[in-house]
Amino acid sequence: MVRDPICMACGVEEEVRGASSELDEHHVLELVAAGAPLTRILEAVCRLTENDIPDSVCCIALHDDSRSIMHDAVVPSLPELGIALEGQSAIDGNGACGSACARGQAVVVADIETDPLTSGLKSMLLLLGLRACWSKPMLSPSTGRVMGCFAVYFRTAPAVPTEQEMQRRDVLLRWAAIAIERWQVERALRESEEHLRYTVELSPQIPWTAEPDGSISSVSARWVEFTGYSREEALSEGWLAALHPDDHARIAKAWADSTARGEPVDVQYRLHSAADGYRWVRARAYPRRDAAGRIVRWYGVLEDIHEHKLSEDALRQEKERLRLLTDGLPVLIGYLDRDLIYRFANRAYQDWFGLPAEDIVGRHLVEVIGQDAFHARLRMLKEALSGRAVRLEGFLPHQDGHLRHNDTQYLPDIGEDGEVRGIYVLVVDTSVRRHAEEKLRQSEARLTTIFNQASVGIAQTDTQGRLLLVNGRYCEITGRGADDLIGRRTQDLIHPDDRPRGEEKLAGLLKTGEPYFIQKRICRPDGSWLWVNNHVSITRGPDGRPREIITVVQDITEQKEAEQRQYLLSREVDHRAKNMLAVVQAMLRLTRADSRESFIEAVEGRIGALARAHTALAASRWTSVDLGELARDELAAFQQSGGTRIELNGPAVGLDADATQAIAMTLHELGTNATKYGALSAPGGSVLLSWSRNTADGALLMTWREQGGPGVVAPTRTGFGSIVIRQTVGHQLDGSVELDWLPDGLQCRITIPAGHLSRVSRRETAGRPASAIGEGQAVVRSCRILVVEDDALIAMEVVQLVREMGHEVIGPAASLEAAANHLESGPVDAAILDVKVRDELIFPIADQMAERSIPVLFATGHGRDVLPPRFSNALSVRKPFAKADFVESLQGLLRRVRQR
Template identity: 30%
Template sequence: MRDADKVNILLVDDQPGKLLSYEAVLREIDENLIKASSGREALEQLLKNDIAVILVDVCMPELDGFQLAAMIREHPRFRHIAIIFISAILLGEMDHLRGYEMGAVDYVPVPVVPEVLRAKVKVFVDLYRKTRQLEDLNRELEQRVSERTRELEESNARLRESEHRRSLALAAGRMGSWDWDLVEQRCVWDEGQCRIFGVDAASFAPSVDTVRPLVHPDDWARIVGAFASSSQERGTFQTELRAVRPSGEIRWCIATATGSFDPHGKLARLSGVTIDITDRKEAEEHQLLLAREVDHRARNALAVVHAIVRLSRANTMEGYVDAVEGRIRALAQTHALLSQTRWQGADLAHLVEEEMAPFRIGQGAKVAAEGASLVLPAEKAQIVALALHELATNAAKYGALSCATGRVHISWRTETGRLVVVWKEAGGPAVEQPIRLGFGSKIMNASLKQQVGGDVIFDWHPGGLVCTLCIPFSRLHVGASDTDLQRSNLVPLKPGLSGRIMLVEDEVLLGMLMRDMITEMGCFVAGPYCSVSEAMVASEGQQFDAAVLDVNLGGEHVYPLAAELTRRGVPCIFVTGYDDEAIDERFSQLPILQKPVSRKGLEPVLRACVKQTIGRAGGETPKERNEAASA
């Protein structure tokens, strides 16, 4: 046996000869034998070594065997050590009882029988060794339990931390998770899922009956169909759905799920994640809207340029080019100012500075400007820019800017509900009122009076032109009677198609161009009207054979007017800078022309609409009908 595996046996006797005899008897059991010649020496050995069995003589000087046993049993560490008394005298029954009370486990009389002593000692040695082994196993088991407990605690801590991170990630990503046990018919939603669908996580119990009202009806059938068609080969699917919150709010979501199947291939469980993509959807729609708006503005700009090219007049080619380039440059400068503010408006002072820059605004210059900083809306900024350009062009050709001594003073002020801009010339050639208005004057009159409900006043003072522009802060209803509107917006009839056409267009140049084109086709033109309310007033009590309508009138859709005209049987033609997809579905069957509109594109569509009206009227021409009405 290895020395490390041997146990200690303490032999206590005051006679050396007996100790030698005990040692000789017990040598065969191959354990460590420790000898002590007194009780005190025995206590010292106990303190130094772990003892399995003690053989102690009953009769010893100083401390006899009973006293030593009593002292050993009083110490907690030695309470369970096996003590065998050896006695050379005959002990009575009371002595045996006393010995057992002191903690003895057995008695051996002298003379000692070696086999009996070895057998008894060996029994207690084996018992001690097994007890030690059990203690070692118990300590090892406790250590393993402790380690396993620590591992479980660490694992639980990691799991809780992972769940916390997952919850934070789901919340940050506006996601929710769910699990649906189809066998047990049990569904579990986490807080994120409840938050997406707008329900209380503490009280909401997810089930087929409670979840179905929270999903848009058009999406529910598709989701159920995806579940039904899932298989082990296609156990994962993803779909978009609309969550309908109890408040009625709709949230766009993406649901991703994976299925678990039983041994027969039947779907048994679904686990998934729902992501709220409402913000992304709104951003996509906003981007689409911006793209459409860019297209709209670009087409409108091209249409305005097209109108400038078609409507500009000059005696020479060089004069024509200069006129067209100047007007386009004025629009481009205004566009640049509006782009800087993302089309929120343009500062009037900057606008004046840009338009009059060629004449060196500043100290000692021929043009001076005076007025507070004021931001004009986009549509009014373009009108003012064109008006300033036309005034400057006229002054450079015939007025104060055509000579070295001339001066121009531009001022603006705000009054109740309107902006007043005053253009005043001095020091130039003598001024005479023109016999007829030029193209620039027509643009100013049409844009200010019809498009924004303002006014323009020309004072042809001999000392210099004074022009006053009055622009309302908000679009006001034009207080003209139906008769006035009819009289002011009718163009004399020319031979040709002979139809009565309503024209609605808020961009003055486009309105003038389309009015000329329709007139050249041989039609009456009522308009152009610049707002839905104005056109509604003009349409009351009048009969039109067709209507040409700009879809967007300064941010207001023409749909109410189109609905009223369609109800009365008037064919309508839409003109727009937007794509066809942007048109209200109610009017998707109407003809749609993209800006810029040419006569070649407008005439066949308009002719078909007028013929459609003539057919419904039983062959009576619009001219005959109008003449009959006049009579």
């Protein structure tokens, strides 16, 4: 008869109980071989043991060697024992099972009540009716480590097993150990697979695989979630459809080349995102090869780098703007990281040391300025790295081979976390000033002659700072007579907060003899304080020791007050400039065009509209701009290109700053559309712009009406110009826009709330056509035109425009000296003059031209109010200028040349 191994393991068949132990062991082996559950195998071993040993209780407990405890004990005939053993320490002295696991050998307890090994478990075992026990460790067949313990308990004592009885269990225990080890391996594998699955699912990267030929074989659920494409759409070469069209060919080739060469791939491209269009990702893939080196599969991941990519682009643009801004300054500007490695050096820096940027950036400070200068500045550098701004005067080697004196500032770059990230370096060449100070010390005799007539305060003190001699101006500044001052210490006249720094400077002067400059406050008898500049130097006696200190004092109180006012003004200018830059930036980002030329034309037109609005606001000191004047300025550019009449009709209406900018942009977009597609795109077309005030609520009602152009068909999509109009009027001004595409021309009705309007004192503009503005006559002959402009980019643009109109350019000159040389070297018909060139006003050159009757065109970023009265009739053009405005101004200049 064939016995059922499951019945044998359960011990419920009577014939199993009466079978021989050898046959029972055979069935346990069948259970192990069949991969039966571990619990069933261990229960079968326990039952067989209890059948073989009368009046016994068999127990098998697993051993956790990482925690040295017993767990998951199997006791078929006495489950309470298994519960009691759960979590018990597997250490020597903690019962027979714990001791057997700890020792790695069999342990016999003949009497539980008296044996000290069971002291910790005695009460529990006796309560269960158990009196004796023996236990053997279950060892791993492969490693020999303890995986559990096998124990036989008896209900009578003493009970000591024979060696033969214990050895008869060894076969069963080896099979049980095999089953336990297999169970542990399977459990570890399941945990590993589960860990891997969670790791992959929770990773922000998107895994994928491909066949050896590069065809995609699988993508994760994250791919579907990210792209919105199904897994099936991604397989083979379908994934390429999710790429940005501009990246498709490049990435397809890169992937094909990598798979052909069998080399890893690392590329960046734009991938379709189900959430927000296209996003930048980084794709990496590596091949897995077999023993013969053949590729069996490609494994890859996608990483979303969109924000990082945008940050890199923004940083690159910011660095370029920084370079353009700093290269035009006559100050050495650099940046050092925490390791004193150069990360930036402007053009003046490069010129000073005679090195290109690539030979400075990336090198240590000592490599650029030399050992002597470096060690002289080391203490200051350490202070800057600790977070303090420091300033020093000293010498730096120049490319001409000499040491030049300079004023150096080290400004710490402190991050939001309070850590110093690097140092800004500002160096001003003070060698000229230094030379002048040397000359001053050599001219002591002459100084005595002019001492009392000087317009600045001069004082002579001893080395302790006691006044020995003062001039009249010094008395006026301090508010004290000479008798009151002589014998006083100058420090007693100084504001308490300024004294420590002054004493420190004085100590340095006495030690090194180097003169110094300091700003401080002087107390007057009436309790008021004056800010003064102090230039302090020292004279020495024949023995070389310090003898006297000379102090030159200049009252700068008004200057300090002016600086404060200027600071407040600059903050306001900075605020308005940043707002304007933000608008221009948004315009650049949002403008769409089919070609580079059309993009430039669109952006130039919109920036020109903003510039004209800004000019009008600046002229009114940002108070109110007349709508009619604004409309004529904005629409004049379209009059000539359209070749038709643009008529304006409406009362005088004042616009605030927000409304001025918004309406300027709106009129520009309407004019552009009319020129390209509407009434101004064909002969005979016309535009009427009319406006009025609503008598009920005072709102402004504007109507743009086109007639006589080509047939109009409503657009199928909303263009950027329409968006600009609706956003600027609707969003910015809380107004409304209605666009009607009538068969004979566009009609646009705009409503602006009264809160953006004001009354103006200018005359009404009813009936005045925009065509009266900006029309001129061409000048026939070619002229020699002198261009004076210190900004390289603006100079290039002016030269190009002049030459495009067929005239010869002299220059461009970047300084007054160069302009004067050009004026003397040959004939000049006219001149285009930047009002301020290298911090010098151009008017001396303009006066020379006026003496020779040479007409000039001033170019300025300010209004005409910067021109002296003697040039009230001169032509001017305001920066930044649109091409049309400049051409029109240049034509006016050439008409004056022809009238000479």
